[in-house]
Amino acid sequence: MSNSFDLNSLVRANVLKMKPYSSARDEYKTDGRKMTFLDANENPFENGVNRYPDPQQGKLKQLLASQKGVSGNKILLGNGSDEVLDLIFRTFCQPQVDNVITLPPTYGMYKVLAGLNEVEDREVVLKTDFQPNVETILERVDGQTKLIFLCSPNNPTGNSFSEASVEKILKNFNGLVVIDEAYIDFSAEKSWLQRLEEFPNLVITQTLSKAYGLAGIRLGICYASEEIIGILNKIKPPYNVNELTQKRAHDRLSRPEEVSREVEAILQERESLRTNLSKMAFVKDIFPSDANFLLARVDDAAGKYEQLLKAGVVVRNRSNQELCENTLRFTVGTPEENRELIKKLTQLEA
Numbered sequence: 001m002s003n004s005f006d007l008n009s010l011v012r013a014n015v016l017k018m019k020p021y022s023s024a025r026d027e028y029k030t031d032g033r034k035m036t037f038l039d040a041n042e043n044p045f046e047n048g049v050n051r052y053p054d055p056q057q058g059k060l061k062q063l064l065a066s067q068k069g070v071s072g073n074k075i076l077l078g079n080g081s082d083e084v085l086d087l088i089f090r091t092f093c094q095p096q097v098d099n100v101i102t103l104p105p106t107y108g109m110y111k112v113l114a115g116l117n118e119v120e121d122r123e124v125v126l127k128t129d130f131q132p133n134v135e136t137i138l139e140r141v142d143g144q145t146k147l148i149f150l151c152s153p154n155n156p157t158g159n160s161f162s163e164a165s166v167e168k169i170l171k172n173f174n175g176l177v178v179i180d181e182a183y184i185d186f187s188a189e190k191s192w193l194q195r196l197e198e199f200p201n202l203v204i205t206q207t208l209s210k211a212y213g214l215a216g217i218r219l220g221i222c223y224a225s226e227e228i229i230g231i232l233n234k235i236k237p238p239y240n241v242n243e244l245t246q247k248r249a250h251d252r253l254s255r256p257e258e259v260s261r262e263v264e265a266i267l268q269e270r271e272s273l274r275t276n277l278s279k280m281a282f283v284k285d286i287f288p289s290d291a292n293f294l295l296a297r298v299d300d301a302a303g304k305y306e307q308l309l310k311a312g313v314v315v316r317n318r319s320n321q322e323l324c325e326n327t328l329r330f331t332v333g334t335p336e337e338n339r340e341l342i343k344k345l346t347q348l349e350a
Helices: 013-017 058-068 080-092 109-116 134-140 163-172 192-198 226-235 243-253 256-278 301-310 335-349
Strands: 075-078 099-102 120-123 145-151 176-180 202-207 220-223 283-286 293-298 327-331
Touching (some): 013 226, 075 226, 080 202, 080 226, 134 163, 163 176, 243 256, 301 335
């Protein structure tokens, strides 16, 4: 990338001046000894969650760092990826001044968070093959463009963005490029985490909600340079990841072979679902997917959606998004759920 990347120039001036809140658990670092804790105004009667959680989630980060091949000081954990994304907005975007670039059709929270933070969302619609229009993206950049959001594999289209396109954006944009890899575990493409050291402006978000099956505990992950993570830590709430979430996440991450089996089962079911959907007369097109869902163009998305609801099956009508006219998004379920979906769809055709 160009030599003009300057992280401090991207950070809001008030955030640069801030000092993070120092909690009791930040000030005392355990050395392993058994201690009597009378520092945090907690209820002293033990019930498993009467103490504040580790504000830096050290044990969980250590496990993630070893599995992902990064150092723990390049990891930030949040109450779901949505909190991580909001922290990024609040750290780098001055309300009513700065702008970001998003690439519809894409994950809807980017636009919501831009609105929440009073930041202009400059939308650059994907090309018809659902790849980024790199030239137009770079043309829309100006001195107040702080962030470009790339969801890859993309939601709702399911495809990954080409390495060449992403690399060109990283090399030619002096703001932060946020690559949302919520679905990376289902993709044959490599994570951009492997190239984190190459690009000081690269931020990667991942989640335990999809492949790891932990949507209910709300755990999002951000990988970036030590400098970026340090700035985000300034404004994150001190105890943003609770004790139960930390323990449940650590337990699941400690059993990677179990996660791998489930991912493999989902991938097999995805292809089976694709095969069966392709036999349906009302299905006009099924788009390539590197995620745990399929986007299909159908004859009448609204009608089929309502018919499926009446039959007891809930899918997602994505027809209101750019380039997604008459599309339904099918999440890959269990083998039994997928058979039930195909059975119901077959009955609708009869």
